[in-house]
Amino acid sequence: xxxxxxxxxxxxxxxxxxxxxxxxxxxxxxxxxxxxxxxxxxxxxxxxxxxxxxxxxxxxxxxxxxxxxxxxxxxxxxxxxxxxxxxxxxxxxxxxxxxxxxxxxxxxxxxxxxxxxxxxxxxxxxxxxxxxxxxxxxxxxxxxxxxxxxxxxxxxxxxxxxxxxxxxxxxxxxxxxxxxxxxxxxxxxxxxxxxxxxxxxxxxxxxxxxxxxxxxxxxxxxxxxxxxxxxxxxxxxxxxxxxxxxxxxxxxxxxxxxxxxxxxxxxxxxxxxxxxxxxxxxxxxxxxxxxxxxxxxxxxxxxxxxxxxxxxxxxxxxxxxxxxxxxxxxxxxxxxxxxxxxxxxxxxxxxxxxxxxxxxxxxxxxxxxxxxxxxxxxxxxxxxxxxxxxxxxxxxxxxxxxxxxxxxxxxxxxxxxxxxxxxxxxxxxxxxxxxxxxxxxxxxxxxxxxxxxxxxxxxxxxxxxxxxxxxxxxxxxxxxxxxxxxxxxxxxxxxxxxxxxxxxxxxxxxxxxxxxxxxxxxxxxxxxxxxxxxxxxxxxxxxxxxxxxxxxxxxxxxxxxxxxxxxxx
Numbered sequence: 001x002x003x004x005x006x007x008x009x010x011x012x013x014x015x016x017x018x019x020x021x022x023x024x025x026x027x028x029x030x031x032x033x034x035x036x037x038x039x040x041x042x043x044x045x046x047x048x049x050x051x052x053x054x055x056x057x058x059x060x061x062x063x064x065x066x067x068x069x070x071x072x073x074x075x076x077x078x079x080x081x082x083x084x085x086x087x088x089x090x091x092x093x094x095x096x097x098x099x100x101x102x103x104x105x106x107x108x109x110x111x112x113x114x115x116x117x118x119x120x121x122x123x124x125x126x127x128x129x130x131x132x133x134x135x136x137x138x139x140x141x142x143x144x145x146x147x148x149x150x151x152x153x154x155x156x157x158x159x160x161x162x163x164x165x166x167x168x169x170x171x172x173x174x175x176x177x178x179x180x181x182x183x184x185x186x187x188x189x190x191x192x193x194x195x196x197x198x199x200x201x202x203x204x205x206x207x208x209x210x211x212x213x214x215x216x217x218x219x220x221x222x223x224x225x226x227x228x229x230x231x232x233x234x235x236x237x238x239x240x241x242x243x244x245x246x247x248x249x250x251x252x253x254x255x256x257x258x259x260x261x262x263x264x265x266x267x268x269x270x271x272x273x274x275x276x277x278x279x280x281x282x283x284x285x286x287x288x289x290x291x292x293x294x295x296x297x298x299x300x301x302x303x304x305x306x307x308x309x310x311x312x313x314x315x316x317x318x319x320x321x322x323x324x325x326x327x328x329x330x331x332x333x334x335x336x337x338x339x340x341x342x343x344x345x346x347x348x349x350x351x352x353x354x355x356x357x358x359x360x361x362x363x364x365x366x367x368x369x370x371x372x373x374x375x376x377x378x379x380x381x382x383x384x385x386x387x388x389x390x391x392x393x394x395x396x397x398x399x400x401x402x403x404x405x406x407x408x409x410x411x412x413x414x415x416x417x418x419x420x421x422x423x424x425x426x427x428x429x430x431x432x433x434x435x436x437x438x439x440x441x442x443x444x445x446x447x448x449x450x451x452x453x454x455x456x457x458x459x460x461x462x463x464x465x466x467x468x469x470x471x472x473x474x475x476x477x478x479x480x481x482x483x484x485x486x487x488x489x490x491x492x493x494x495x496x497x498x499x500x501x502x503x504x505x506x507x508x509x510x511x512x513x514x515x516x517x518x519x520x521x522x523x524x525x526x527x528x529x530x531x532x533x534x535x536x537x538x539x540x541x542x543x544x545x546x547x548x549x550x551x552x553x554x555x556x557x558x559x560x561x562x563x564x565x566x567x568x569x
């Protein structure tokens with residue numbers, strides 16, 4: 001897609017930001033000037049606009065990347081490890097999850113880079129050579145983004161360094177603010193920004209923050225704050241109010257078909273999408289600023305298409321191609337995900353539309369079978385079904401009657417499993433290409449309804465909560481099954497919320513933070529994630545502070561760490 005956030009703008013401010021921020025370099029005491037761009041560049045009309053655009057770049061370090069996915073979907077009740085890849089400490093909660101993990105450092109540094117760029121836009125605005133209207137709008141965008149970055153930080157790490165002014169020189173003076181202070185700053189930014197942002201997406205400015213995006217984020221923040229150490233009595237009420245505003249005031253609506261939400265091209269700009277992180281086919285635009293080092297497969301672009309695929313490409317009648325994707329096999333759904341969350345397949349279309357269950361032969365010939373012992377060989381013409389996953393057990397006789405291999409649940413393993421298909425990118429130029437050009441749908445209306453349902457349930461408004469969740473469930477129904485998909489008030493409880501968010505948002509970088517917010521991360525991992533059951537503890541509700549941050553901070557007067565590590569790490 002064509003993005004307003006151009007490659008050139010990102011790269012210029014990527015360099016300029018290195019001059020402005022002391023937190024993003026490997027060693028703040030040895031920072032070197034790497035660009036001839038002057039410090040006053042941001043004050044020029046073009047520089048100010050470039051800075052506002054560059055403030056969006058760190059979104060690409062977290063959303064639609066392996067490191068962001070690792071921090072949000074690994075180690076939950078819905079996903080277990082696949083055969084490939086590292087960083088499995090995030091799944092197992094073992095000693096591999098420590099303060100030296102580069103994914104944690106990369107995300108930390110990129111978010112602070114973004115925060116400092118936002119700070120520069122906000123502080124330079126009064127003297128920037130642009131109109132007052134432009135200043136007002138760009139400052140509102142910067143506040144939205146700064147709040148967004150701090151919201152990710154506080155969910156992952158708790159209280160962190162709170163910097164609301166521009167860092168111009170390297171510094172070793174940092175400290176940890178309280179969660180309450182971080183939430184206060186987040187809410188102040190969002191509530192200040194919302195009135196000054198455009199009400200809805202404009203096609204000419206697609207990708208920028210809008211008032212609707214700010215209100216959706218406010219609803220999410222208040223819902224999260226309600227179970228944090230900073231909770232207040234009116235958090236759920238405010239979450240509900242902001243969610244209702246997004247639903248009622250901007251013309252958003254649920255698409256009629258769940259599958260169409262994730263259709264490449266047409267699905268990326270739709271009546272359901274509230275805020276999307278921009279990706280294009282331009283590798284410079286897609287890169288974070290600077291490119292993430294040691295990213296373990298993050299080569300730019302929306303590369304979520306890589307991580308959910310099963311190993312179809314070595315099976316009988318199959319070879320890797322662009323359509324079926326490059327299967328890195330990082331994540332596979334848990335038994336709880338498949339057998340309980342997606343149990344209803346008669347009324348609910350989301351199992352069929354979420355998971356790929358059929359592969360057509362692209363490598364004709366006769367082959368020995370592998371995982372299907374009901375037959376010794378299979379023969380395919382191009383386009384014949386080669387693999388089918390029925391999602392339930394079939395008898396030997398049922399499988400033998402089919403001319404293709406049938407993968408049943410008892411044969412699932414770390415290489416073979418139902419494949420999440422939301423993020424596949426058939427527009428990649430070749431079958432080995434890793435970056436993707438799809439936008440990442442960060443906020444969509446279905447989640448707004450789910451936020452509203454949860455907030456109303458917590459407020460004791462069960463009838464209203466049921467109506468909100470039924471909006472999502474009716475859309476998910478097979479044709480003619482809409483009434484059967486509706487739940488009653490007697491069925492409306494938190495378990496329904498837990499599972500409905502799983503069905504609707506599977507893989508969409510929300511689950512770990514949802515479990516933390518609900519206070520049941522440890523409980524549900526022990527129940528539904530056998531790989532981690534023995535190791536997970538309450539300390540795992542926070543990530544370890546990157547060791548580089550601790551090492552860069554000068555010690556306190558008493559000799560203790562100036563930036564304390566989270567307990568247990």
